[in-house]
Amino acid sequence: MNNNIPLPAITRLCSVYQFLLSLEKDGQKRISSSELERRLGISAHSVRKDISYLGIAGGIGAGYEVSRLKELIGERFGFAEQKKACLVGLGRLGSAILQRSSFPGGEFRVIAGFDSNINKLETIKTTVSVFPAYQITEMVRALGITLGIIAVPAASLQEVAGRLIDGGVRGIVNFAPGLINPTVEGVFIRNMDMMAELRILSAQVRVRDEINT
Amino acid sequence: MNNNIPLPAITRLCSVYQFLLSLEKDGQKRISSSELERRLGISAHSVRKDISYLGIAGGIGAGYEVSRLKELIGERFGFAEQKKACLVGLGRLGSAILQRSSFPGGEFRVIAGFDSNINKLETIKTTVSVFPAYQITEMVRALGITLGIIAVPAASLQEVAGRLIDGGVRGIVNFAPGLINPTVEGVFIRNMDMMAELRILSAQVRVRDEINT
Known part of the structure; x- marks a missing residue:
């Protein structure tokens, strides 16, 4: 093989x-x-x-x-083993992600949420444990979390990604605009960038319409 | 060329x-x-x-x-021409998308939102015009919208996609779990499926760790 x-x-x-x-x-x-x-x-x-x-x-x-x-x-x-994930950024997008993150099949479980705004930690309604952002590295390591979901503003992206990776995260789904830099050997990233997707769609439409005219 | x-x-x-x-x-x-x-x-x-x-x-x-x-x-x-987009589904995720959809550079503009819940249309705070979901096809056509963003529950995905395409949408960013079916010639789709992305990340980590052991 x-x-x-x-x-x-x-x-x-x-x-x-x-x-x-x-x-x-x-x-x-x-x-x-x-x-x-x-x-x-x-x-x-x-x-x-x-x-x-x-x-x-x-x-x-x-x-x-x-x-x-x-x-x-x-x-x-290795899909049979359940993977532990965490979510950083509990704003509107983060809350929507939390709400949708009861993954069927039990392949993934979001077991921790982080935000730098203590107020949000106190008011958010969720069954997931939430912690202040300065504890990311420590909690990711302690809980054995291997996957991270980032839903913070672009300005915090690099710092948050660094903390996740320092804690031992190996895969990141990034909803923040921008690229994580530098990339670290053995850590994998998937960017969920709506503007990038709209751009690809526009380009596909344009290329196809040019062929057909 | x-x-x-x-x-x-x-x-x-x-x-x-x-x-x-x-x-x-x-x-x-x-x-x-x-x-x-x-x-x-x-x-x-x-x-x-x-x-x-x-x-x-x-x-x-x-x-x-x-x-x-x-x-x-x-x-x-054709990135110089501004493209008109709409958003279907004004729940938590949809609202988060609306909030983030003031695209820099003016390449795209979300000019309409749709939801089947009239209550949501009345209470949502946004500068974008909102309409009931049964008007999707009509409004998409009238406003010359070519791109659609879907943020509805999985159960409504096919119907919403069909209405967008009937109105003339050529590109769809789909946040709902599931695939749009049937696909229509000349209409392009990008799926934003967090569970699918987490799965790819897990697989990448696994494949890489096997090479290195």
Whole structure:
């Protein structure tokens, strides 16, 4: 088995995994790479190549067994172990994230929230334990948190990211505008930047309309 | 010039564009593809290939002129024209998005909000015009809105997406869990799914730790 799976393949396999979860719920037993192509917009060729990283072949004729493929991806990526996450920034966006963060399947659990505004810590209504931001590093380490979600204003981004990483966080979902800098070897970041997404959409529309005129 | 630019190249060029905006603000005049590699994690080879889609060459020795490259990407993708966007779902997440949606640079403007809860329309504090959800298609068409942001519960996703597309929306940023289905030719979608992002991060950490042990 090839241990090193490139990021695009990881990303695609994660989409496949999510899709398999919904197929399993609907009771579908098998799926072909061409159906995956049609439903997820990932070419059947890529799907087969990505799945080959898991150490299994097949899928051209009979397709894949949904539950088996889901298990294989889950095992390869360690999805069975519940991961502990924390949220920094308990403003409007942070509260909305907290409200939505009861993840089905128990894969992730947000077990701590942080904010630099003590007033917010005292008034927020949540079942998650909340702490002042200066305790991030200490609490992340003490609680064994490996994932962090950042929902602070851009000006605090670098400091917050540094504190999370110092505490041992390995993966960050960043909702603040801007890039985390410097990047640290072995720490991974996913940026959720709405303006960046709108820009990509505009560009896609433009490129497509130019082809069709 | 090749009109058809693949999505990964569009995505990378958009990251480069965003980065060039910040360089311009900092007063940096030139940038090399290897510096772009270091700062954005995009290989210098990909950077050069992506930029070749814009119809210019160079960049190996002297690097690119920041303002010129920014202009070229902006022209190619039509970033100079302001795009009109709307937001559907004015709950906690939607309100947070509205609060953050005064996009710098004036590239995008959220000009309408929608919710099925009339009570929310009456109580929300915003300068953006708000309308009941049954008017989505009509208002999107009347106002010439081309981009939609969806922040509704999963159960309403398909219906809302359908109404936006019927009104003429060409690009959707989707914060609701789940995929928009069926996809419509010429309409583009970017999913902002925090659980999916956490899963990708977990997988990256796992794959990396296996290589290093």
